[in-house]
Amino acid sequence: AINLTLCDTNGGKLVSEVNAIVGKVVAHFPATPVGVHCHNDSGLGVAVSLAGIESGAALVQGTMNGVGERNGNANLTTIIPNLILKMGKELNCADHLNKLRDLSLFVDEMANRASDNSAPFVGTSAFAHKGGVHADAAAKVKHSYEHIEPELVGNRTRVLVSDMSGRSSVMMKAKEIGVDLDARSPELKDFLAELKELEFRGYGYEAADASFKLLLNRFLKGKKDDxxxxxxxxxxxxxxxxxxxxxxxxxxxxxxxxxxxxxxxxxxxxxxxxxxxxxxxxxxFPEIMEVELIDFKVRILESQHGADAIIRVQIESTDGHEIWGTVGASDNIIEATWEALVDSVEYKILLESEKT
The missing domain is CATH 3.30.160 (Double Stranded RNA Binding Domain)
Known part of the structure; x- marks a missing residue:
C-alpha cells in the first residue's frame, strides 16, 4: 500500500486511544506510511490528529476551517501551524504559512460561510486584547498573551476598545489604526470618559475600527465632518x-x-x-462610489424594553482594497443605520485624504 490511513469516522476516539492505536499500527507496518483521518464529534478532531502524528503517523487528513458533515472534520487551519510551529514538522506548505489566514477567509467566502472569529490562529479574535490590564501587559510582554507571533500565520494583534479600556488600551488602539496620541494629553482623559458614555448608550467599537478612528479625530483633533x-x-x-x-x-x-x-x-x-x-x-467625493456594504448586523440591547430597546447597527464595508467596520446606536433602527452609513463614507473620504 502507498499508505495506510486510519479513520475515526464517528469522531468518538479520545487522545489516549488514538495514541495507542496508531502506535500499534506503525509498529506492525514499519515500511508503510500511516495516516489519520479524524472527525470532530467529540470536539477533539485537531487533538487526536496531532496525537496520531506524535505516535508515528506521517499523514494527516482534514479540511480547511474544519468544514465537514455533522460537527466537521479535523481543522487544517489549526493542525498546520501546530505541526510547523509547535512540533517542528517539515511540511511542503511551510513557506506559505503567512498566507494561512487569507486562505481560511477565501474558503469561507467561496463557501458563503461566516468566518469563525474565535478560530485558533486565523480568527479575528485569536490575538485580540480587550481589558485594560490585559492589553497593557500584552503591549509590554507580547508572549504573555500571544503564544506565537500573529504575523507567522498572516494574522495580527488587535486591541478591542470597550468600557473596560484604560489609557493604555486606547493608546495601543490609536497606534494600531495610525493615530498618534500623547499619553499625557489632558484631552485623553476626557476622551475616555466620552468613550464610556457612548458605550453606555449602546455604541460598541470592538468591530468598528473606522468609527473609533473618526471619533478620535473628531474629539482630539477637532476634525470637522466632511x-x-x-x-x-x-x-x-x-x-x-x-x-x-x-x-x-x-x-x-x-x-x-x-x-x-x-x-x-x-x-x-x-x-x-x-x-x-x-x-x-x-x-x-466621487471616491465613495467605490464603497460596497458587505455585512450588516443588528443587535437589540436590553431586549426587556421591547420595541423601545436600543438597537446597535454594525456595518462592514470595503473599497476592494481595505475592509472597515462602523457602528450606530439608537432606539430607532433607521437612525442607527444612518449613523453607521455616514461613518462608512466618512472613513473612505479620510482614507483618500491620507493618500495625498
Whole structure:
C-alpha cells in the first residue's frame, strides 16, 4: 500500500486511544506510511490528529476551517501551524504559512460561510486584547498573551476598545489604526470618559475600527465632518398590484456652501438610504462610489424594553482594497443605520485624504 490511513469516522476516539492505536499500527507496518483521518464529534478532531502524528503517523487528513458533515472534520487551519510551529514538522506548505489566514477567509467566502472569529490562529479574535490590564501587559510582554507571533500565520494583534479600556488600551488602539496620541494629553482623559458614555448608550467599537478612528479625530483633533446633514426621510410602501414592497429615501446635506438634495428607491430602507446618501455626496467625493456594504448586523440591547430597546447597527464595508467596520446606536433602527452609513463614507473620504 502507498499508505495506510486510519479513520475515526464517528469522531468518538479520545487522545489516549488514538495514541495507542496508531502506535500499534506503525509498529506492525514499519515500511508503510500511516495516516489519520479524524472527525470532530467529540470536539477533539485537531487533538487526536496531532496525537496520531506524535505516535508515528506521517499523514494527516482534514479540511480547511474544519468544514465537514455533522460537527466537521479535523481543522487544517489549526493542525498546520501546530505541526510547523509547535512540533517542528517539515511540511511542503511551510513557506506559505503567512498566507494561512487569507486562505481560511477565501474558503469561507467561496463557501458563503461566516468566518469563525474565535478560530485558533486565523480568527479575528485569536490575538485580540480587550481589558485594560490585559492589553497593557500584552503591549509590554507580547508572549504573555500571544503564544506565537500573529504575523507567522498572516494574522495580527488587535486591541478591542470597550468600557473596560484604560489609557493604555486606547493608546495601543490609536497606534494600531495610525493615530498618534500623547499619553499625557489632558484631552485623553476626557476622551475616555466620552468613550464610556457612548458605550453606555449602546455604541460598541470592538468591530468598528473606522468609527473609533473618526471619533478620535473628531474629539482630539477637532476634525470637522466632511458634510453636514440637513435632514433625511425614509418611506416604505407596499404596492399590491405589483406584489412588492418599495422603500424611498430622501437625503439633504450641505457640503461647503452648497446644498445637495437627492432621492433614491430600493427594495429596502437601508439600500434606499445608502443610495440617496451616495448620490448626494458623490459629486464632491466621487471616491465613495467605490464603497460596497458587505455585512450588516443588528443587535437589540436590553431586549426587556421591547420595541423601545436600543438597537446597535454594525456595518462592514470595503473599497476592494481595505475592509472597515462602523457602528450606530439608537432606539430607532433607521437612525442607527444612518449613523453607521455616514461613518462608512466618512472613513473612505479620510482614507483618500491620507493618500495625498
Amino acid at each position: 458634510f453636514e446633514l440637513i435632514g433625511y426621510r425614509v418611506m416604505v410602501g407596499h404596492q399590491s398590484a405589483l406584489k412588492r414592497t418599495v422603500s424611498e429615501a430622501t437625503v439633504q446635506v450641505k457640503i461647503g456652501d452648497e446644498i445637495h438634495h437627492t432621492v433614491a428607491e430600493a427594495s429596502g430602507p437601508v439600500g434606499a438610504l445608502d443610495d440617496a446618501l451616495r448620490k448626494a455626496i458623490a459629486p464632491v
